[in-house]
Amino acid sequence: MRNFTFYAPTKIVFGKETIPQIGEILAADGVSRVVMVLGGGSVFKNGVHAAVTASLDKHGVAFSEMDGVRSNPRLTKVREIIDRLRSEKAAAVLAVGGGSVFDTAKAAALGALHDGDVWDFFCGKAQPAKALPVYGVLTASGTSSEMNHTAVVTREEDESKWAVYSPLLFPKVSIIDPSVQATIPENQTVSGGIDAITHVLEAYFVDAPGLDFVQDYCETLVRAMMRRIPELVKNPADYEARAELAWCCTLAHNGMSNIGRPARGDFASHRIEHSVSAIFDVPHGTGLAIIMPAWMAYVCKNAEPLFERFAANVFGIRDGENRALRGIAALKDYFRSLGSPVALREVGVAQADLPRIADNAAKLAPLGAVRKIERDDILKILELAW
Amino acid sequence: MRNFTFYAPTKIVFGKETIPQIGEILAADGVSRVVMVLGGGSVFKNGVHAAVTASLDKHGVAFSEMDGVRSNPRLTKVREIIDRLRSEKAAAVLAVGGGSVFDTAKAAALGALHDGDVWDFFCGKAQPAKALPVYGVLTASGTSSEMNHTAVVTREEDESKWAVYSPLLFPKVSIIDPSVQATIPENQTVSGGIDAITHVLEAYFVDAPGLDFVQDYCETLVRAMMRRIPELVKNPADYEARAELAWCCTLAHNGMSNIGRPARGDFASHRIEHSVSAIFDVPHGTGLAIIMPAWMAYVCKNAEPLFERFAANVFGIRDGENRALRGIAALKDYFRSLGSPVALREVGVAQADLPRIADNAAKLAPLGAVRKIERDDILKILELAW
Known part of the structure; x- marks a missing residue:
């Protein structure tokens, strides 16, 4: 730690x-x-x-x-x-x-x-x-x-x-x-929930020795949010689901997930997404549903045991080949199942726009902790996300 | 919640x-x-x-x-x-x-x-x-x-x-x-760890709707501490084990486990133990290793699904009869495996002393939330613990 x-x-x-x-x-x-x-x-x-x-x-x-x-x-x-x-x-x-x-x-x-x-x-x-x-x-x-x-x-x-x-x-x-959240639009519930899930994951993929409890905590938090968001899509007025999701969202980025890690987490996905939403004004959580799986696919070889752990403990993918990539695909499927866009082309971004987004995000480069991300990497991640 | x-x-x-x-x-x-x-x-x-x-x-x-x-x-x-x-x-x-x-x-x-x-x-x-x-x-x-x-x-x-x-x-x-905790006496590591485990359990057995995440969190915390204490009994200088146990102990009673519950938890075991340690000066965690399983056995019929959940998710007891009581026995066995006394007679308390302890604890009665505990109940719990 x-x-x-x-x-x-x-x-x-x-x-x-x-x-x-x-x-x-x-x-x-x-x-x-x-x-x-x-x-x-x-x-x-x-x-x-x-x-x-x-x-x-x-x-x-x-x-x-x-x-x-x-x-x-x-x-x-x-x-x-x-x-x-x-x-x-x-x-x-x-x-x-x-x-x-x-x-x-x-x-x-x-x-x-x-x-x-x-x-x-x-x-x-x-x-x-x-x-x-x-x-x-x-x-x-x-x-x-x-x-x-x-x-x-x-x-x-x-x-x-x-x-x-x-x-x-x-x-x-x-x-x-x-x-009071019973009446917010469905896509705001979904986008907010996805934002919170990705807050935890930004921390989770940057491991260190002695974080067994913290990693278990992160998985517990992600699983809880993943249970509650679809319940609210079905019944927006379900108070217990609202309350639990609200409390989990608050905890997701209050520092508890970040303790004991190098750099407190990665946050390359957030930085890249900020450039997407700054230019194209998509909801932040929607942008993350698009960018984070692409980032995960791009960097997962750099921390494969962690990505395999994620696949196992969040999606029950414990056997067979390519468990890391299958876990990432399962996350993307989950976001899609909530009705969220999961590709840049779905939110009005043209392929020709990608270099401009990469330039914008690269103002803060190098990004990340799992893998150092420079402008060229950002462009590749955007292409994966497109 | x-x-x-x-x-x-x-x-x-x-x-x-x-x-x-x-x-x-x-x-x-x-x-x-x-x-x-x-x-x-x-x-x-x-x-x-x-x-x-x-x-x-x-x-x-x-x-x-x-x-x-x-x-x-x-x-x-x-x-x-x-x-x-x-x-x-x-x-x-x-x-x-x-x-x-x-x-x-x-x-x-x-x-x-x-x-x-x-x-x-x-x-x-x-x-x-x-x-x-x-x-x-x-x-x-x-x-x-x-x-x-x-x-x-x-x-x-x-x-x-x-x-x-x-x-x-x-x-x-x-x-x-x-x-700096590498050189504290083994029984202090054990007693401190048991104190922290019981802090979580005082909350855990007082449930309410919408606490799925909080209950999962409590189990995650208890399992982490249960892993780390025996590692430290073997190797007191294991930094990662010390660090994780220290952080878990801090979290165990900082309010996180207690949110959303009636009365924020039960705490009858703590109150009764305070009377034991006030009079007989046993370490607080040792007193809890003795009192809490007795309290659990006394009240578990009042919250049987929760005690069964505890048995399943902490000790893997998922099948068969008497799962609640078997979970309680497993906790007591765990405390014993750490070298902790688990009965009042083992720490110099005579059976004739029990009424005096009960009188002392009853000054704050009724105790508890799982079940209201009066002086007679306290005496019965002390007899179970003796």
């Missing part, structure tokens, strides 16, 4: 009818004014917006609202929110939405106290030193942004979808009421 | 040669003076004391030392440390030792800022409102005190071994270097 630091200080308040606690939580922390960050409008239909604002009013927390955060969130919106945070002298940012809303709120929390451009943190020109506190009400599970130290944002002008990491970005408190 | 709050904000710094970070960690948090709480002296032999004091000196953190904390830690010692914290105007408490040292340091951190007797918090006369921050260097794994909100202390005059719980008691940072 490699040395590691584990730190996930976010308080999770989880369950039915928990959203009306938000005002009391903020007031108890002495927060009297927030900017609320919102997405595309579902919170106005499912009662979440009404519950949050009633609670803020009740507990005397002043607020203003910034809506319109979309999936693959944009730097322009982050900058608008920073301006609002400053002009309102807000004491905290309140994310009310899914992972994109959380990422946007977190980036804005960092930018509001930075004497310069917030993108400085994404491109490494500045290191986070302070941030406004972030609180959240989660309405769609997937990214684990509600319990991690990451924010991913796209700068539109050069299609860079990059990440910033800092302990300052852990939300103080995240409320997760799984029942 | 029942509603829950998950909160475990302690930063864990884990691995070889991490102890020299302690001075820098304290200095970065602005802590310039601590009282260091120590146990029986092993830290002077294994280099931990030297590494800690050198790091504190290097980073300008002033300190004084309070040693002599023993297993089943005593209220008298907590009070002495509170006096020292006050007279020194210490800014934090630094635990350097095992679970008893952490529990003592945590209780003292609470008492130092309380205008009254620290026992008020244990008997419910006062609610924790503030505490000094606690930092720690763990030298023996078992209790998970390094990452939880609990402190258990014995008041000598009436043999009450009671607990206090508060979010204020999470250590800010706990350093865990598993390599």
